[in-house]
Amino acid sequence: xxxxxxxxxxxxxxxxxxxxxxxxxxxxxxxxxxxxxxxxxxxxxxxxxxxxxxxxxxxxxxxxxxxxxxxxxxxxxxxxxxxxxxxxxxxxxxxxxxxxxxxxxxxxxxxxxxxxxxxxxxxxxxxxxxxxxxxxxxxxxxxxxxxxxxxxxxxxxxxxxxxxxxxxxxxxxxxxxxxxxxxxxxxxxxxxxxxxxxxxxxxxxxxxxxxxxxxx
Numbered sequence: 001x002x003x004x005x006x007x008x009x010x011x012x013x014x015x016x017x018x019x020x021x022x023x024x025x026x027x028x029x030x031x032x033x034x035x036x037x038x039x040x041x042x043x044x045x046x047x048x049x050x051x052x053x054x055x056x057x058x059x060x061x062x063x064x065x066x067x068x069x070x071x072x073x074x075x076x077x078x079x080x081x082x083x084x085x086x087x088x089x090x091x092x093x094x095x096x097x098x099x100x101x102x103x104x105x106x107x108x109x110x111x112x113x114x115x116x117x118x119x120x121x122x123x124x125x126x127x128x129x130x131x132x133x134x135x136x137x138x139x140x141x142x143x144x145x146x147x148x149x150x151x152x153x154x155x156x157x158x159x160x161x162x163x164x165x166x167x168x169x170x171x172x173x174x175x176x177x178x179x180x181x182x183x184x185x186x187x188x189x190x191x192x193x194x195x196x197x198x199x200x201x202x203x204x205x206x207x208x209x210x211x212x213x214x215x216x
Contacts, residue, residue: 003161005042006135007034008122009080010142011051017143017167018185025190026215027070031079033193037165037185038139045135048125049074050118052085066212073209076201083125085117123150130158137161141185143168148178155180 009030019026031047038044053071056064074080122142127150129135138154140147143166151162155178164179166172169187176182197216199209 002041002043003136004134005038005044005137005139006129007038007044007047007139007141008126009034009047009049010118010122010140010144010147011049012118013142013144014167017169018187018190022190023215025194026066027073027195027197027211028190029079029193029195030074033190034139034141036189036193037141038137038163042137042139047080048083048122049080050083050085050122050125052118062212062214066214069209069212073195073199076199076209077195083118083121085121119144119146123147126150126154130154130160135160137163140164140179141167143170143172143175145172145174148174151175151178 019028030049031044034044034047051071054064054067071082074082119142122140126138126140129138130153138160140151140162142164151164154160154162161180162178163181164172164175164183166175166182166184169184171184172182195211197211201207201209
C-alpha cells in the first residue's frame with residue numbers, strides 16, 4: 001500500500017546548504033527533487049515550499065529579479081505550494097575574526113538580514129497536516145534543529161514517520177537522533193532535477209518564462 005506523503009522544504013536552508021554557490025542548480029524542480037529522494041512506495045500528495053522574497057541588494061542587483069522569476073515559474077507549473085515569510089534587516093555588532101589593534105574597537109557594526117516566519121510556517125503546516133490526517137509520512141528538507149519539537153511530536157504522539165533530508169554537507173546529530181530516518185542530500189542530485197529552460201504559460205501557452213542566463 002502506498003503511503004500518503006507530504007514534503008516540506010525549508011527554502012532558506014536549501015539555498016544556503018546546497019544552492020548558494022551553485023548557480024547552475026538554482027533553477028531547481030522541487031517536485032522532481034522530492035520524487036528522487038523518497039522511496040517508491042511513497043505517494044507524494046503535496047510539496048510545500050517555505051521561503052521569503054529577498055530585498056533588493058545593490059551588491060547583488062539581479063538576485064531579487066531572479067528569485068521572482070523562479071517563484072513565478074513554480075506558480076505557473078503548480079507543482080508546489082508556496083508559503084512566504086519575510087526578511088528583516090537588523091543592525092548588529094559582531095566581533096572581528098582576528099584580534100584588532102589595541103586602538104581599534106573590538107567589534108564591527110554590521111547589518112544582518114534574517115529570514116522570519118518560514119520555520120514557524122513549516123512547523124505549523126506539519127502540525128496542521130497531522131491533525132487533519134493528510135499524510136502517513138512527513139518528509140522534511142532542512143538542516144534546522146529548531147524543527148526537532150514538531151518532528152518529535154509527529155513521531156511520538158502522531159505515530160507517523162518523519163524523514164529528514166539535510167541540504168548541508170555537515171551532519172546534524174540532533175536531527176538524525178530525532179528523525180525516523182536521516183540522510184544528507186547528495187551534492188550532485190540537483191543537477192538531475194532542473195526545470196525546463198522555457199516554461200510556457202498563458203491561455204494559449206505562447207508566452208514563456210525563461211531560466212535566468214546567470215543560472216545556466
